[in-house]
Amino acid sequence: MKLDFLSSMRIRLTLWYTSVLALVLLIFAVTSYSYLARAARQRTDASLSDTLDSLISTFNTELNDEGQTIEVSAQEAALGLHFHDRQLIIYDAHNQVLVSSSAPSGLASNANWFLAAPVSENLLALTTTAANGRSFSLFAYGQEQFRAVASIVPAKDQSLKFVVVNSLRDENQSLVQTRRAFYIAVPLALLIAAVGGYLLARKSLAPVVSMGEQAAHIGAANLSRRIPVPENNRELGRLAAIFNDLLGRLDKSFAEQKRFMADASHELRTPVAVIVGESEVALSQPRATDEYRDSLSIVNDEGRRLTRLVEDLFTLARADSGEYPLVMTDFYLDESVNESVRSVRSLAAQKGLELLYHAPEIEIAYRGDEAVITRMMMNLLQNAIKFTPANGRIEVGLKLNCANWEISVSDSGEGIPEHARQQVFERFFRVDKVRSRQNILNGSGAGLGLSIAKWAAELHGGKIVLERTGPHGTTFVIYLPLQTDL
Numbered sequence: 001m002k003l004d005f006l007s008s009m010r011i012r013l014t015l016w017y018t019s020v021l022a023l024v025l026l027i028f029a030v031t032s033y034s035y036l037a038r039a040a041r042q043r044t045d046a047s048l049s050d051t052l053d054s055l056i057s058t059f060n061t062e063l064n065d066e067g068q069t070i071e072v073s074a075q076e077a078a079l080g081l082h083f084h085d086r087q088l089i090i091y092d093a094h095n096q097v098l099v100s101s102s103a104p105s106g107l108a109s110n111a112n113w114f115l116a117a118p119v120s121e122n123l124l125a126l127t128t129t130a131a132n133g134r135s136f137s138l139f140a141y142g143q144e145q146f147r148a149v150a151s152i153v154p155a156k157d158q159s160l161k162f163v164v165v166n167s168l169r170d171e172n173q174s175l176v177q178t179r180r181a182f183y184i185a186v187p188l189a190l191l192i193a194a195v196g197g198y199l200l201a202r203k204s205l206a207p208v209v210s211m212g213e214q215a216a217h218i219g220a221a222n223l224s225r226r227i228p229v230p231e232n233n234r235e236l237g238r239l240a241a242i243f244n245d246l247l248g249r250l251d252k253s254f255a256e257q258k259r260f261m262a263d264a265s266h267e268l269r270t271p272v273a274v275i276v277g278e279s280e281v282a283l284s285q286p287r288a289t290d291e292y293r294d295s296l297s298i299v300n301d302e303g304r305r306l307t308r309l310v311e312d313l314f315t316l317a318r319a320d321s322g323e324y325p326l327v328m329t330d331f332y333l334d335e336s337v338n339e340s341v342r343s344v345r346s347l348a349a350q351k352g353l354e355l356l357y358h359a360p361e362i363e364i365a366y367r368g369d370e371a372v373i374t375r376m377m378m379n380l381l382q383n384a385i386k387f388t389p390a391n392g393r394i395e396v397g398l399k400l401n402c403a404n405w406e407i408s409v410s411d412s413g414e415g416i417p418e419h420a421r422q423q424v425f426e427r428f429f430r431v432d433k434v435r436s437r438q439n440i441l442n443g444s445g446a447g448l449g450l451s452i453a454k455w456a457a458e459l460h461g462g463k464i465v466l467e468r469t470g471p472h473g474t475t476f477v478i479y480l481p482l483q484t485d486l
Contacts, residue, residue: 010201017197022190029182036178040171041147045136048086048149052134052164055081055088056153059162063155070155074099085170089114091161095124098160104146104167113141114165126150127161145172207236215243223251271302278302315452326369326459333366333373333405333480334359337398340377344385352390358397364405366480368460376456376464377407379449380476384411387474404462407478416469424466425454453478 055077062073078088078099088101103113114123122139129135130150137148145168153160211227218225226247229240282295315324341357348355366373384394392412399406416424450464453476457464462480469475 010198010205013201013205014194014198017201018190018194021193022186025186025189029186033175033178033182037175040174044147044166044168044171045149048136048147048164048166049134051081051083051086051088051166052149052151052162055162055164056151059090059153059155059160070158070160071098073155074160086164086166087114089123089163089165091124091127091163093158093160095127095161104165116141123148123150123163123165127152127163130161144169208239211236211240211243218247220254223247223254271306274302275299275306313448315455324459327371328367329370330365330367331370333364334398335363336366336370336373337377337396337407340374340381341396343378344381347382347385348394351385351388351392353385353388354391354393356393356395358395358399360398360400364398366405368480372456372459376453376478377409379453380409380464380478383449384409384413384474384476387411388413401479403482404479405482407480408467408475409478410468410473410475412473415471415474416466421466421469425450425464450476 058080059073059077062068062076063070065073068076074090078090078101081088081101083101083104085104087104090098090100092098097115100112100114114120119139119141122137126135126137126148127150130152134149134151137150139146139148146165147168148163148165150161150163153162207230214225214227226244227240229244230236278295278298282292287295338357338359341355345355381394381396388394388411394412395408395410397406397408397410454464457478457480460480462478464476464478467475467477
């Protein structure tokens with residue numbers, strides 16, 4: 001089962017830091033101890049070699065004196081050198097002890113300790129391997145450890161075996177003290193590092209905790225609040241900036257949603273109120289057939305407007321959620337645009353408008369959702385018809401422009417005011433609400449046509465822009481890429 005205290009980031013950072021430090025200290029301690037042990041062993045071997053050289057040199061000097069025998073020279077050489085931690089032993093050619101110095105410190109009560117079977121076997125084996133030079137060996141006797149070096153020296157008609165044995169008590173005690181120092185220093189260092197790491201992690205994460213507490217108090221009612229950005233911490237400052245950017249997008253999204261709901265409620269309330277009002281008037285008292293027909297006509301118009309408004313709202317809702325089902329097919333873009341123009345000719349004729357379509361000279365094969373493309377064209381055309389005065393002109397063009405198919409819809413209306421040009425693609429936005437309502441045509445008249453057209457273009461990887469507007473008319477241009485990966 002996962003421990004609860006491990007869920008704290010401060011604890012996990014402290015444990016991670018301490019674990020890494022423990023590994024580093026362990027490697028350092030083992031490496032240092034190995035180096036010290038090896039260096040101590042090398043110093044001991046060097047000292048033993050020097051002692052052996054001194055013993056051999058003294059023996060040769062004594063032997064070269066006139067009248068000195070091998071036995072006397074060996075005794076003079078071995079007994080003339082005094083060491084408290086090592087013993088000098090000389091064997092004859094028959095592996096018999098010719099002479100030995102005093103025992104090392106700690107074994108003074110047993111001067112012939114080296115004659116014990118295990119020790120004797122080790123020393124004689126060492127002298128055997130020394131036939132090819134100088135040989136070292138490590139062995140134990142009781143609780144003590146010893147280091148020995150042996151060499152074979154020719155003397156007159158025989159070969160003597162010189163052995164120097166050194167007690168490792170001082171060396172081992174020094175290594176024991178070193179281990180004890182590591183046993184104390186490493187845990188103490190880890191404890192100090194753990195406490196310091198925890199305090200450092202706590203201090204480092206304090207701004208994060210503060211940011212979390214401030215973020216916890218931000219809700220839908222106060223999305224305008226922001227998290228303070230730390231000035232002396234680049235990472236946390238960037239995190240705070242990202243949070244603030246997210247809050248800004250959420251605030252904008254909530255504001256747009258509230259405005260969308262308010263506008264939708266207002267637009268839905270108007271046709272519903274008209275329908276209810278006309279039906280109440282019609283039912284209040286008997287009327288003539290023509291009056292009933294007029295009331296039903298009004299109810300029908302408002303019902304059609306209400307239906308189109310609901311359909312537009314449903315389309316935008318599905319578009320926002322990414323659930324609109326695209327039906328990708330291969331079709332001819334020029335034919336689709338031509339059919340849209342033909343569909344609105346009767347509407348244009350009712351206002352006496354001249355509707356021109358500049359068709360391309362070639363057929364344009366395109367892959368996309370033909371229904372969505374048609375709806376985009378119908379919304380632009382109906383918008384142009386709606387805001388073009390009687391006897392005006394509307395021109396539609398389709399041509400290739402670099403890597404895009406360019407569809408233009410131009411009218412000879414009064415243009416869009418300067419203050420409204422940045423809002424024409426917003427939902428429920430209408431430049432002149434009174435005139436828009438009087439020119440409903442087949443649309444909802446709620447200011448959703450351009451929003452849906454913009455969504456349809458972006459759905460196919462393109463875009464729609466307000467190319468030109470002024471007293472002589474307005475031009476919207478749709479850019480659709482030649483290749484779409486949908």
